Amino acid sequence: MPRATQYVPQMGEIIQGLLEKGVAYQRTATRSTSRSRASRATGKLSGKVLDELEAGARVADEARRRTPRDFALWKSDPHHIQQWDAPWGRGFPGWHIECSAMSRTYLGDTFDIHTGGENNIFPHHECEIAQSEGFTGKRFVNVWLHAAHLNLEGEKMAKSEGNVLYPKDLVAEGVAPVAIRWYLQSVHYRQPMNFTREALKAASSGVERLLNFHDSLKHRADKGPEGVAAVKVVESLDEARVRYVAALDEDLNVAEANAVLFDLMRALNAMDLTRGDAAAVLGFLTDVDQVLGILPIGEESLEAEVERKIQEREAARRRRDFKASDRIRDELLAKGIVLMDSPDGVRWRRK
RNA sequence: GGCGGCAUAGCCAAGCGGUAAGGCGACGGAUUGCAAAUCCGUUAUUCCCCGGUUCGAUCCCGGGUGCCGCCUCCA
Incomplete structure (x- = not known):
């Protein structure tokens, strides 16, 4: 500096x-x-x-x-x-x-x-x-x-009037930093932005979906059905890339670019992706993330005890002891670990 | 007072002359042992108002209204 x-x-x-x-x-x-x-x-x-x-x-x-x-x-x-x-x-x-x-x-x-x-x-x-x-x-x-400037709940953000909000305070409240980032970038830079809790929450849900998508792809790339990237998938990615870049070239039309991502996500979520497909999509998302910077850095890991609980639950599910498996799931949920069952096995993420 | 920008559904937000992207939310379905996640469908007939141009305007022009920024020694 x-x-x-x-x-x-x-x-x-x-x-x-x-x-x-x-x-x-x-x-x-x-x-x-x-x-x-x-x-x-x-x-x-x-x-x-x-x-x-x-x-x-x-x-x-x-x-x-x-x-x-x-x-x-x-x-x-x-x-x-x-x-x-x-x-x-x-x-x-x-x-x-x-x-x-x-x-x-x-x-x-x-x-x-x-x-x-x-x-x-x-x-x-x-x-x-x-x-x-x-x-x-x-x-x-x-x-x-x-x-353009940032307004807060319809009022001009001004220190002198006490109408201010700091990112660190939002984080202290439990708002994910990535949600704040996604929210701030979702409005075109020339458009005055009115920062509201409601909109922040909406943005948070949106980026959550994207992150969840990314997470499920990693799981797929690792444990999904064998196979190389299908032509259909590769074409979707190519098309998305072209649209994405074109949107940003047009005076940084981030809203349009984001829409490309959501369209792509919906299309891919409806397909049954192989490991090769998932890997290709992950590659695309990694590229896009150079613009967004929202994907998690590094791998998250679980404590051994949680890992054991998950195995325990899997065993319970295999013997169709749903009462026991649900109990473990709730237990982990209380600790902020969400479990998601899928054909490729159980997947987890932190809430 | 002058100059510039903006005004789109419950909320957020694209669109730049050819009849309204996307997200969130809501509602209804599908899937699931139940969930979570996901998918499908529904959710804007004054796109701030009034005129005009055009075969046709959310998009262009004129006039309003509202909000934001600037109009100098703070960078």
């Missing part, structure tokens, strides 16, 4: 370059203040009409800049905690310059994707464009992904 304060020299390089190009200027007229400003390139993202912006009343220090659209690259305020020496006076970096400096350091003059909250479109991101493009003469960013 780069820290802004460690890139002051790189910021200085940009500021110097902008001054030399005449894109920025220094102000020394107002008291001891010395400022450099670059004119904003703008309206590029926000679509704001600059002349109208000038009419806006909230420009307090108009005297210091030539036009309201200008912004400070370097500021001077003896009372500020952070101070650096610079050719244009002792002071500290302006608002936006650190982003240009840091991104340039690591990603170069031009990079592909810049994300951020929609509240940063103006002025922050437009200032970044102005600085970076003014300095390099090249296109700064190819694609901007501006995420």
Whole structure:
């Protein structure tokens, strides 16, 4: 994680370059203040009409800049905690310059994707464009992904109003982290998301199904009927892959991509998969999980005692002593272990 | 006041001119020793409202209403 304060020299390089190009200027007229400003390139993202912006009343220090659209690259305020020496006076970096400096350091003059909250479109991101493009003469960013905000139960999520919720609190309540992840990614990034318990619960059920599907595939790949991957299955996977990628290519249409997964799951669940089929599907899911990151990492294991109980129950079932087998099942359920009988033998998972 | 975004079933959510994906929930079936899991079926005739364009609009245009963001020194 780069820290802004460690890139002051790189910021200085940009500021110097902008001054030399005449894109920025220094102000020394107002008291001891010395400022450099670059004119904003703008309206590029926000679509704001600059002349109208000038009419806006909230420009307090108009005297210091030539036009309201200008912004400070370097500021001077003896009372500020952070101070650096610079050719244009002792002071500290302006608002936006650190982003240009840091991104340039690591990603170069031009990079592909810049994300951020929609509240940063103006002025922050437009200032970044102005600085970076003014300095390099090249296109700064190819694609901007501006995420809409998160609301909580219909209210704006705001610390100042106490309307906040932290993932760690949800986890403490017993919500599975993967459910939170799935829920958050299920809404398109440009769509404002209203976080509700009800929707979280729904998302939780959905991802649970997906995880259960994955689990059953592993079981199948191991203990299911012998056989190689059927053409029908392979074709389904190929089709799903194409649709999945196409959905994400379309401005990250995650909802569409998720629908592909559910469609596929339903189709495959209706088939009697062999070990080869299951292995092929698992391969597909592993690929998809590079996007989702929801599949469990590593194998889960059972305590020896639970393992023994399961064997015990199997024995009871074989002699059709359902009373005993059900008792063991309930016992394990109370411990959070769910047992599922299948033609390939019993399967378990943690609740 | 200005600029931008959004408004789809009980809930969440795709769709971008050809007559409404998917998920959750609910209800009814199938399967199961009983469950769990799974499958099948049902669940939107004003897609916020009013006009317009079009053979045809949830999708385009105009006008409303509501919600969100921004309109500068916090990045």
